[in-house]
Structure formats: C-alpha cells, structure tokens
Amino acid sequence: MTTNILANFINAQNYDIRVTRNGRWIDQKCALDAVCFVADCIVEYIRNGGTEPFQSPNIWKSEYAIKNVQAFFGKPYPLKKSTLDEYNKFFRQPMKMLAAAGVLSEYKKGATIQFSVKKIEILEYIALRERNSYEFLFIYIEKVLHDSGLWDSFESFFDEQTKASLEYLKDKFLKFCIKNTPINTNVEASRIFIKVLNPLACKYHKKGIVGGRLSSSIITFNKIIYNQPNWRDINSGKDKNVARGDFQGVQEPQKMYKYKVSRAMKNLRRFNDTYNASKSEVVDKLSVGEIATHMHHIFPRNEFPTIAEYIENLIALTSGQHLQKAHKNGKTSAVDVAYQYICLICKTDNIRKNLIENKGETVIYNYQDFMHVLDVGLKTEYFGHLSSNDFDSVIQGIEVNYQ
Numbered sequence: 001m002t003t004n005i006l007a008n009f010i011n012a013q014n015y016d017i018r019v020t021r022n023g024r025w026i027d028q029k030c031a032l033d034a035v036c037f038v039a040d041c042i043v044e045y046i047r048n049g050g051t052e053p054f055q056s057p058n059i060w061k062s063e064y065a066i067k068n069v070q071a072f073f074g075k076p077y078p079l080k081k082s083t084l085d086e087y088n089k090f091f092r093q094p095m096k097m098l099a100a101a102g103v104l105s106e107y108k109k110g111a112t113i114q115f116s117v118k119k120i121e122i123l124e125y126i127a128l129r130e131r132n133s134y135e136f137l138f139i140y141i142e143k144v145l146h147d148s149g150l151w152d153s154f155e156s157f158f159d160e161q162t163k164a165s166l167e168y169l170k171d172k173f174l175k176f177c178i179k180n181t182p183i184n185t186n187v188e189a190s191r192i193f194i195k196v197l198n199p200l201a202c203k204y205h206k207k208g209i210v211g212g213r214l215s216s217s218i219i220t221f222n223k224i225i226y227n228q229p230n231w232r233d234i235n236s237g238k239d240k241n242v243a244r245g246d247f248q249g250v251q252e253p254q255k256m257y258k259y260k261v262s263r264a265m266k267n268l269r270r271f272n273d274t275y276n277a278s279k280s281e282v283v284d285k286l287s288v289g290e291i292a293t294h295m296h297h298i299f300p301r302n303e304f305p306t307i308a309e310y311i312e313n314l315i316a317l318t319s320g321q322h323l324q325k326a327h328k329n330g331k332t333s334a335v336d337v338a339y340q341y342i343c344l345i346c347k348t349d350n351i352r353k354n355l356i357e358n359k360g361e362t363v364i365y366n367y368q369d370f371m372h373v374l375d376v377g378l379k380t381e382y383f384g385h386l387s388s389n390d391f392d393s394v395i396q397g398i399e400v401n402y403q
Contacts, residue, residue, distance in 0.1 A: 023181030025100040027093035031226035036133035053114035071255035260309035265295040292316035299377035312370040
C-alpha cells in the first residue's frame, strides 16, 4: 500500500453527494487520529476472529478498544450507561465515513447498522499511523468535492483567503448539504463544514476556520486532530477525559505514548510473521533456527522517546540477538553500537525492498519517516535533505556516522 495506490482506489470511486445523497460521508468525529484509531480497532477485531458483519458496539466493546480508547483519548470507561451514546458516535461516525468511501460496506438490518470490511488493505493502511489516516482523509475529501461539483468554490477560497470568501464558501456548502442530503439545519451542516475545510487547509498550508471565523494563521496538524481540549470543556474547567456529567481523574499523556509504541511493535510483528516467516531481520548465528519474538528499538526509546513510535525504528530480532547482541549481557538500558550499525544496515535494506522491490506485501514503511528517525537517532540533518528513495546515499550516511 502506498499513497499512489490509495489515491488510485479513491479516484476509482464515484462520491457525488448529489447521487448518493449521503449526509454522513464525513462527520464531527472523523478527525484523523480518531479515524486511525477506529480503523486499528476494526483490524484488531478481524485479526482476532471477530465475525462479520459487525455493529459499532462489537468494536468498541472489544477488550482492545476498551483498553486503548481510555489510554489514547482519555475517555471514560466505555461500558457505563452514561457513556453509551458518546461511544456509539465516536466509533460509528468514522465507520460510516469508511463505508461511504468504500473501505467498509454497510446496510441496515432492522434498527441496527451492519458493517463488513470491503478493502482490508486500505483499512490496514489507515490503521498503521496517523499520517496515513491524514493522507486518506484529504485525498478522500478532495475527491468528494470534485465529484459533487464543489471543488472550484473551495479552490477559490484557498486562493483568496478572506472573510468574505469564507462566508461565501460556507453559505454555499450549507445550502448544498440541506438541498442534497437529509441534513436539514445550518448548525449541523456547519459542524461538518469544519471537518471538510480544515484538513484541506492543513494540506495546502492555508488558513481555515477556527471558532466559526477565518483563522488568523494557517491550519496546522494539531488543529485537525480529535484529541485536543474542547473549548466548552476549557471554559467550564472540565477535562477531556470525562463524558459531560461524568467527572473523573486526569488521563496521563504517557498512556497515549505507550499505545502508539505498542501499536508500532504489533504491526511490525504481524508484518514479519506474515511476510518473513517470523524470521529475524538480521541473519547471524543467533538467528539460525529461531523465530523473531522481540521487536527491538534500534535507537532506544529511553534515549529517543520522540521516535519510539516509528515502525522504521523497530527491527525484528530473536531473543538471543536482542539480549546478547543488541543489549550486551541483557542490559536493556545500554546499546551495543556495533550491533546498532548492523541493525540499521539490515533495516535500510528491508525498507528499500518494501518500498522499491515490493512483490505484493503490504507497504508499512515511509521513506521520509525513516529519514526522520535517522536524523534524530544519529543527531544529524543529513538524511532529511536526501531525494526520495535514495537508499545509496542513506547507506553512505550511515557508514559515515559509524566510522
């Protein structure tokens, strides 16, 4: 899976709202991190024997979702009566959007909405990391606007960037929604408008909408995530981790960090088991006849916490390699620099094969993310300036840093 394949999938669909009349092609809860998380929960549900079709509660009542939705988003315990409606919205809205995009399928059975996975490879791509979810969202949103005859108005706003052009665009979008979908109020359409405009503004480094008005500066990544304080909660002194009316303790950001690190390790293990027969990514005497059960941080997480969640900083090793070579004498607080070099060379080649010589396996790596990992881990600014997929220069840069 690459961004090009993702774009090809989306571009093959017809998302014309005037035809589908789907007012839930995107919704309030469809922020990039929420969509990524819900996709991750669905993938985990399917991989652990979950049956299809499934309903929204099947996903958010799973052990994996219950554990991580509290850690990642600081939400209250899912199975309390006071939180049922909140959780239904949080999971169902991204699921309905994924169904509108053709990644899932949905149909009504009595009063319930049934979902099935239609494109597992796209769902896995979205679930891998927030950046992938972000790429999916802006490609999908732009395609819907093109198909629905709305793109020119958005493009004009990005060119003009004035209060008047924002008001014109918003008014046109609201009237369009009310005319072509079951949405029948400006308030509801306005909430969706923000979720449509701001991801595109972020992508094109333009102003968007904040607090109902033209933003004073360009929309940045942190403005389009779900996991940020709600302005009503800030004004009332209420924390993000409580349902309105259900006050609890403050959730630690450390739990979000642990979730992302654990997700990366889980995804590498699954990939290595599927496409590398559970073998080590480093071939030496300690890998012979052994399976890779340890997902090792090449640059240790205690020293480089900002890149601990990057799958490009992980390598699958056997227990012997991990505890005898990567960390001599099992001291996980210390890294053997010579073996770190070997791990980097092997990882570079595996990333190159995944991105360049792909033979049908899932693409789980991102070249620019790998360059970021190398620059942070080796404390340089060299790798971020390399051309895309220039692996010869990557190897040369690693060699220089370990001479």
